[in-house]
Amino acid sequence: MDYHVRDLALAPEGRKKIEWVAREMPVVSAIGEEWKKTRPLEGLKVAACLHVTSETAVLMLALKKGGAQIRLCASNPLSTQDEVAASLVSDFEIPVFAIRGEDRDTYYRHIEEVVSFSPQITMDDGADLVSYLHKEGGPLLEGVWGGTEETTTGVIRLRSLARSGKLAYPIIAVNDADTKHLFDNRYGTGQSTIEGILRATHVLLAGKRFVVVGYGWCGRGIAMRARGMGAQVAVVEVDPIRALEAFMDGNLVMSMDEAAEWGEVLVTATGNVSVIRREHFLKMRDGAILSNAGHFNVEIDVEALEKLCVNKRKIRGMIDEYTLPDGKRIFLLGEGRLVNLSCAEGHPPEVMDLSFANQALSVLYLKKNASTLPKDVFKVPEEIDRQVALMKLGHLGVKVETMTERQKQYLSSWEEGT
Incomplete structure (x- = not known):
């Protein structure tokens, strides 16, 4: 074989x-x-x-x-x-x-x-x-x-x-x-992404400024779990309906430029390319932690980060430390690949x-x-x-209700009204 x-x-x-x-x-x-x-x-x-x-x-x-x-x-x-x-x-x-x-x-x-x-x-x-x-x-x-x-x-x-x-x-x-998608993407990605970040960093999320880039089902799950751990959560979205939903769910909503300055822990979950880029790295605070929950390692522009930094070293397990020209340090988890699988078990x-x-x-x-x-x-x-x-x-061990024949008839008809 x-x-x-x-x-x-x-x-x-x-x-x-x-x-x-x-x-x-x-x-x-x-x-x-x-x-x-x-x-x-x-x-x-x-x-x-x-x-x-x-x-x-x-x-x-x-x-x-x-x-x-x-x-x-x-x-x-x-x-x-x-x-x-x-x-x-x-x-x-x-x-x-x-x-x-x-x-x-x-x-x-x-x-x-x-x-x-x-x-x-x-x-x-x-x-x-x-x-x-x-x-x-x-x-x-x-x-x-x-x-x-x-x-x-x-x-x-x-x-x-x-x-x-x-x-x-x-x-x-x-x-x-x-x-x-209602379960795997939301509850699975939500829990396993947080687990990957915590296994890699051992930081306390309570009180942290936590940015979720993308508010699809995966982003929803990550934001929900981060809030549950006591983090302050901000969402970055390009879709106005999803942005409104994120706001109504109790999250801050901001642009990527704003989030880059604000966030302490940032997670991408968009399925798109270069959503965190060179201009965002330059605005980040010292010690910002970056991770990706999207399938491919393209959401964080790692190549731009490599070119921008003056020093890179493996600081802990699956964490690379990038030092920028002004002395700020940015920490990238799992090489920008799926954090829940590179730093945990999925x-x-x-x-x-x-x-x-x-x-x-x-x-x-x-x-x-x-x-x-x-x-x-x-x-x-x-x-x-x-x-x-x-x-x-x-x-x-959960039972679901069964409709009566009368209920089925009611839902299949148009005659009955007020």
Whole structure:
């Protein structure tokens, strides 16, 4: 079996991590156990480019129980848990190509390895795998039936590809499922981003001036959790409706120029490029802490910071200290990459249970329906979204109300009024 991981001797530690998070992922685990009996994915080849974490491992095991042949690589150079990668290879015979800290060339070589076995379905987080296939073209691309995309940034890229008329196969935007973005993006990113900042810095957030750049579902979650820790929160937004929402939620709202001067801890969560730039670095206070919660390391202009500084040193774990010409110091966490994965362990398994249940069921949906779908980006089918929510509620011991026939009739009619 082909694979490229750091050290197979790490497998025992990785297996224990997988067992630990599987306890908190009952929906994906239940899907896997059902599929073990029915084998609905028998022989299906799936190429996955995801964060190689213990939560992802639970999804991979469910797909394998369903009969799928899988290859997995990392969707971010700093998100791989080497012990989990080793366990997937050693204990479960799933080919993994991922090493924490891998350079750019290795990262893309791993994507090449993952697609080299002619997959029929792709699973992506950020759209690097899909983008690679479309740039290469040829028989590998032609053999793909459909794919799934996990995150906001990837969906943005894929919708752009679809608008250009160049998308070669249908993609299900798992990120757009209600049981994904309302929970994973808000509660998952909110908690794990704060955890990453605290693990890296060990600072007290209570009383800190905390800036969130971007008020999508991820930004909402980060702001909510920072306020819960006692921080003073300001939001930077380009969308007037989101800015108004942020204000009504109890946050300060200001421009990036104002926030650069005001903030002590700053987090980007926009999915866009260079939202914190050279002119902002120059305005920052001594000791400002910068981090990024967006998928790619482009939101903070690290290249401009490198050129601007007169000295750079590794000051603590995943913290780089940049000294500016006037003596001010700026601290960058996790090289500007996803702070929740570069400095912590990513989202809690409870929310990934929802996201990865959508992934698993969307793969099965594509196996059955990809040939009839146009080459476009789609939401997760509503029946899957609702099924995931009901399964999660069932495992939580929560019951939902059922409408009476009279209530159904009332909502489906137009005759009754005042």
